[in-house]
Amino acid sequence: PRVATYEAEAAQVSKGKVESNHAGHTGTGFVNFDVVSDAYVEFTVEAQRPGPTRLDFRHANGTSTNRPLDIAVNGTQTSDDLGFPGTGAWTTWKTVSVSTTLTSGTNKIRATTAGVDGPNLDSLTVTPEGPADTEKP
Ligand code: GCU
Known part of the structure; x- marks a missing residue:
């Protein structure tokens, strides 16, 4: 599929816990x-189309304080302090989007x-944004 969603609970998690106590999340x-300031979730993404790609991070933040995350693609930081502002409630899930570039094949x-804490992270949706003629058959 061109557009793929990867669940955070199925990704590699360092210094975080899989929970399910707030309704509205996808998956389990x-x-x-x-x-802590170095907790992470790392998604292994198979690029259907290398090149320009939108990343949609679905999250909830029941506080009124921004909970920024740094985003790295294949070991290189591509977003410094990407904002994850309050969503109104821990059961209200919204997406934060950022554009990046994926290489052919597997991307991390x-x-x-x-900061000291992150939002609750539900999933990552990957959407190719480049010209359609580069799509793999
Ligand atoms: C609450 C909420 C958690 C959330 C935490 C936080 O405890 O239930 O899901 O992760 O606040 O502030 O990060």
């Missing part, structure tokens, strides 16, 4: 980052806490 749960997309 979400990741609650530990209260890591979201790392930049």
Whole structure:
């Protein structure tokens, strides 16, 4: 499929816990980052189309304080302090989007806490944005 969603609870998690106590998440749960500045969720993404790609991070933040995450693609930081503002409630899930570039094949997309805590992270949706003629058959 051109558009693929990867659940946080199925990704590689460092210093975070898979939980499911707030309704509205997709899959079987979400990741609650530990209260440290180097907790991360790393998604292994198979690029259907290398090139420009939109990343949609679905999250909830029941506080009124921004919970930024640093985003790295294949080991290189591509977003410093990407904002994850309050969503109104821990059961209200919204997406934060950022554009990046994926290479052919397997890509590692890591979201790392930049402050002392992160939002609850539900999933990552990957959408190719380049010209359609580069799509793999
Ligand atoms: C609450 C909420 C958690 C959330 C946490 C936080 O405890 O239930 O899901 O992760 O706040 O502030 O990060």
